[in-house]
């Protein structure tokens with residue numbers, strides 16, 4: 486196990502860019518800073534190099550816009566190994582975008598709150614880390630305020646995402662139902678991802694047409710949240726995204742209590758209560774026994790099981806009864822002896838594809854959340870199984886981006902897909918081993 490941990494440390498140090506102070510998720514394939522990657526990477530660094538962990542978060546939060554928004558990709562350097570780059574995204578169209586950094590005009594799951602609390606819990610020198618947290622926690626609070634004030638048009642306590650890239654689960658089969666309602670033009674562009682990774686493991690050209698078209702609509706309206714809520718063909722309340730916000734609210738409450746800021750604590754508690762209530766009344770699917778996405782544009786639930794369906798465990802959202810039903814469904818459909826936990830999409834669905842990115846493979850970040858969520862609800866053995874499965878797939882294949890969920894595929898060590906030496910796979914392995 487020591488060998489695996491040392492290898493993980495090497496991967497993280499290899500992806501660290503000291504001059505600016507951030508990590509790339511993966512050389513060549515993802516040559517910039519990504520929002521939720523950065524947060525999860527900081528958790529790994531916190532175990533062996535707190536300076537880098539702090540710098541990672543400092544750099545991320547420095548990119549915040551005047552309205553509290555934090556972008557999903559920050560283009561710190563020029564690179565032609567990634568498409569679409571800053572000239573396509575044009576974040577400068579938004580009147581409050583950062584003058585210092587070029588970025589996208591979309592965001593990603595808000596992990597920063599719970600990352601700060603994790604860093605505090607990991608730290609040996611608590612006073613030093615609390616000082617660091619104090620210096621920038623208000624930026625995270627401001628980010629949550631942005632979400633509640635700009636991404637919740639019906640005032641439900643649930644925030645929307647307007648693009649599949651905001652979800653983090655880019656080409657999930659769940660989005661197929663939304664693509665069916667759209668007919669974007671055929672764009673002409675040069676893909677770069679498929680020069681680094683086998684095309685069969687990545688989204689299709691037609692899927693990319695949809696991705697670009699939604700951005701074009703947002704750009705036409707200078708990334709106005711209001712206009713996006715009114716016009717974007719993609720407008721979804723995502724259980725994973727909202728669970729990350731709720732988990733981060735919880736952490737901010739804990740941290741502000743330590744810092745003695747009762748005003749912020751009260752506001753966060755108010756948001757939190759409303760969010761949890763709506764989450765449970767709107768996103769739980771009784772028949773499926775777990776949480777699902779809600780398509781606001783077409784006013785319908787998207788009734789599919791995915792690893793996102795179980796992520797609310799991590800944020801303490803379900804009642805113990807609901808948690809029991811979720812665990813039962815998870816074990817029945819995703820957890821048979823021939824499977825590694827946890828496939829990213831329902832293995833019993835005809836849309837399941839165990840090799841293709843977010844259409845089925847196992848991802849270490851979701852496994853890490855599920856492990857912690859299962860522990861939180863007292864499912865010790867299943868939490869251990871998730872941990873054990875994660876360690877085994879990393880040991881057999883290396884620090885890939887995603888992995889085949891079928892055990893039989895791991896016999897020759899070629900069941901790791903996407904990018905290799907992938908940062909969050911390494912970072913969260915380090916945390917799982919602690």
Ligand code: 2M8
Pocket residue numbers: 510515519521522557650652653654655678
């Ligand atoms: C993947 O997404 C990017 C776009 O954001 C891409 O495919 O080009 C996703 O897995 C996302 O969740 C992740 O943050 C990003 C970088 O690792 O890669």
